Amino acid sequence: MSKDQLERASLVSALDYVLRYERDNIKRVGNEYRLRDHPSLSVGDKGFYWHSRGFGSKTALDFMTGVRGYSLVDAVCLLLNEQPHDRMYTSKPEVKPYKSQQPKAPERQLFTIPRHNNNNNRVVAYLQSRGIDKESIMACISRGDLHESALRHECVFKGKDRLGKTRYAAIRSTTTAYKGDTEGSDKRFCFLLPPANPSSDTAAIFESPIDCLSHHTMCKQGFIPHFDGWRLSLGGTSILGLEHFLNNNPQIAHCLTLTDNDEAGNKAAARIAEIPGITTARALPPAGTDWNDALLALQRVERVQQRAHGRNNDERG
Numbered sequence: 413m414s415k416d417q418l419e420r421a422s423l424v425s426a427l428d429y430v431l432r433y434e435r436d437n438i439k440r441v442g443n444e445y446r447l448r449d450h451p452s453l454s455v456g457d458k459g460f461y462w463h464s465r466g467f468g469s470k471t472a473l474d475f476m477t478g479v480r481g482y483s484l485v486d487a488v489c490l491l492l493n494e495q496p497h498d499r500m501y502t503s504k505p506e507v508k509p510y511k512s513q514q515p516k517a518p519e520r521q522l523f524t525i526p527r528h529n530n531n532n533n534r535v536v537a538y539l540q541s542r543g544i545d546k547e548s549i550m551a552c553i554s555r556g557d558l559h560e561s562a563l564r565h566e567c568v569f570k571g572k573d574r575l576g577k578t579r580y581a582a583i584r585s586t587t588t589a590y591k592g593d594t595e596g597s598d599k600r601f602c603f604l605l606p607p608a609n610p611s612s613d614t615a616a617i618f619e620s621p622i623d624c625l626s627h628h629t630m631c632k633q634g635f636i637p638h639f640d641g642w643r644l645s646l647g648g649t650s651i652l653g654l655e656h657f658l659n660n661n662p663q664i665a666h667c668l669t670l671t672d673n674d675e676a677g678n679k680a681a682a683r684i685a686e687i688p689g690i691t692t693a694r695a696l697p698p699a700g701t702d703w704n705d706a707l708l709a710l711q712r713v714e715r716v717q718q719r720a721h722g723r724n725n726d727e728r729g
Contacts, residue, residue: 426460443676532559544625605643626707665690665691672697
């Protein structure tokens with residue numbers, strides 16, 4: 413294998429590799445792909461990341477050697493469809509990519525909910541630092557829709573079926589930028605904030621539980637008009653959870669689409685608008701990209717105004 417061959421093979425992205433060789437082994441989830449045989453491994457424009465193993469890279473070579481177990485020479489030869497140029501390798505090994513014609517059925521992943529911590533103090537403090545109303549946080553905990561994990565003290569937002577069984581869990585770290593779903597989560601079952609009137613015919617659609625709670629807080633604190641409908645988190649931009657929710661709640665006639673103000677959020681809004689049987693309206697956060705950005709921005713403005721008002725009162729006094 414020559415240096416030139418290695419350099420050329422290193423330019424091939426992991427996404428290009430899976431789209432060429434493993435087309436039947438991937439499924440689209442939002443703006444990335446997930447492997448059917450490794451659901452915790454995501455692949456997108458920025459490369460791949462294996463969440464359960466904690467590593468990733470941009471290149472196809474790292475994917476092939478780190479995930480599929482190819483030797484470096486075999487991986488280079490497959491990607492370039494060439495013989496190795498180094499004389500110490502006399503023949504091209506037989507390399508068999510994923511058999512897309514006869515894909516194996518993916519193994520069912522065991523769904524495990526992170527164990528509860530003995531209190532929820534760090535989760536409450538973290539969400540309050542994101543501007544979210546404490547009463548709203550405690551209501552989620554009381555319903556069993558949110559808890560603090562024992563090992564890493566993460567936020568665990570849960571989605572349940574109609575019998576109240578947890579079928580989905582979204583993780584949000586309280587100390588890092590990590591966010592994702594637990595292994596075996598079923599995205600049909602979304603995190604929900606129920607309205608006071610369960611027969612409400614309106615649902616507001618968000619990308620994350622924190623956006624749901626941020627919107628609820630903005631209403632409660634008077635930044636935006638009151639909303640008494642369902643609030644539903646898609647857990648990203650896939651509309652699978654919304655479709656399942658609509659099937660189980662036929663009274664829903666109108667969806668207020670409150671996904672992020674970016675390309676992925678706008679594409680999700682367009683897909684929601686195509687769902688038959690409902691009317692839709694799109695609303696963008698009044699500041700920033702998402703509804704938590706907007707909440708924090710509005711709270712900052714309010715604090716500045718309160719300080720200015722206090723100074724004016726002191727001067728008059």
